[in-house]
Amino acid sequence: MKKYPYKNFGFIFSTVIISFLLVFQFSDHTYYSAETEKLDKVLKELHIFTEAYRIVQSEYADTTKIDPNTLIAGAIEGMLKSLGDPHTHYMPPKDARELLTQTDGEFGGIGIHIGIENERLTVIAPVEGTPAWRGGVEAGDIIAKINGVATDTMSLDDAVSILRGQPGSAVAISVERYGYSEPIEIKLIREIIKVQTVRYSTIENLGYIRIAQFSERTAEELDEALEAISNAHVKGLILDLRNDPGGVLSGAIAVSNRFIDSGTIVSTMARDTRQSAVYKANPLIKINRLPLVVLVNSYSASASEIVAGCIQDHKRGIIVGTKTYGKGSVQTVENLPDGSKIALTTARYFTPSGRSIHGIGLQPDSGMFVDIPIFSDTDLKGLKELNETDVLRDFVRGKTSYTQDDLDKLASLVKSAGIALSKETLEKRLVAELERRNDNIIYLIPHLDPQLTKAIDLLKAALRLDAHESTRK
Incomplete structure (x- = not known):
């Protein structure tokens, strides 16, 4: 790759400074005249960088490693990394092209x-x-x-x-x-990777909807799910946002608007007030008014936290589970002249009541903290040993469901293999294996899922209370 000769460095530096000054010259003169001291500081800092660049260019021993593009990219990457924000990062041209592939195609x-x-x-x-x-x-x-x-x-x-x-x-x-x-x-x-973001089922007389992540199509998929469970004449709804890492802001707003018909859904606040916004519910959107419980855990992040926070602040439903991930920041992707990009945190999300969840997470409603029990050391050892055999894989081949007899047979096979596992842990592992092999089926097993059990109990209690109130009237 062609190197920039040292004799041109003064020209490069002059061009950078002149361009920088022209930006300020043609901007709001009144505003920037008050910023003279800050401008002087920036110019001094730029001079420090360009002097370091000059020294490397002219004096570093191994000239084969002096590639101006690599040096500049490294400087930008280091600058962004120094912010200590994992969501702010540099994308070289190749990665920037891959980002377009990810967002625009398969x-x-x-x-x-x-x-x-x-x-x-x-x-x-x-x-x-x-x-x-x-x-x-x-x-x-x-x-x-x-x-x-x-x-x-x-x-x-x-x-x-x-x-x-x-x-x-x-x-x-x-x-x-x-x-x-x-x-x-x-x-x-x-x-x-083609992701179906919404899946649904029913359990007893309740609807169950799981959102895996938020895309531009999530609200449309949710409408289809809501119509399907409505046709099943369910009396309440469980919205499962566990392990949902988030996605696009518009998807979160649209999903929230299926449950909230007025008021603020979410707001964003940026340094540049022109980029700040308040997103409100559209009253023309068809609203689902079933009694609602939302399930969250520590891997519910970003867009899923927006939905849960909106429902919680509007008291539209009950939040059950554990504290959420705590990603409440907005990233903007900016283009650089060479085709590279920087993803920069430019704003923060705020729930309708004005809470920031960034780095904090969203807490379940009072009394609604329900954790999933951790495995014992014996079970962890047993799971590792089971995963190293074909016992479970062979057992589930061709199966889409299981009975108590199946579970007993599997327990006998596991025991014969010299593996120690509790019955509950073995059943959890069996369900997980069935889910992976039959991803078109949702396995809802309340006795294995304390958070789901809590949601069902809450909705049943609410329905009994409504029935009692109706009888009194």
């Missing part, structure tokens, strides 16, 4: 949402029906290696780029999971 991948937590590459949630889901990747897994390469020095964008690829190609990940002393090796085959 792409090959494994179907997971990932983020940086405690400086580790962490699975926020696998997408239902995708290779990651079927392969056993779980929310909270730490991806330690991708194709044998450690991820501790990878940026989020680098990791995403490596995980994506040609449909039909393989990728190997090594994950660290809570309770497991050794990493779990998982080999996955990439495929075209």
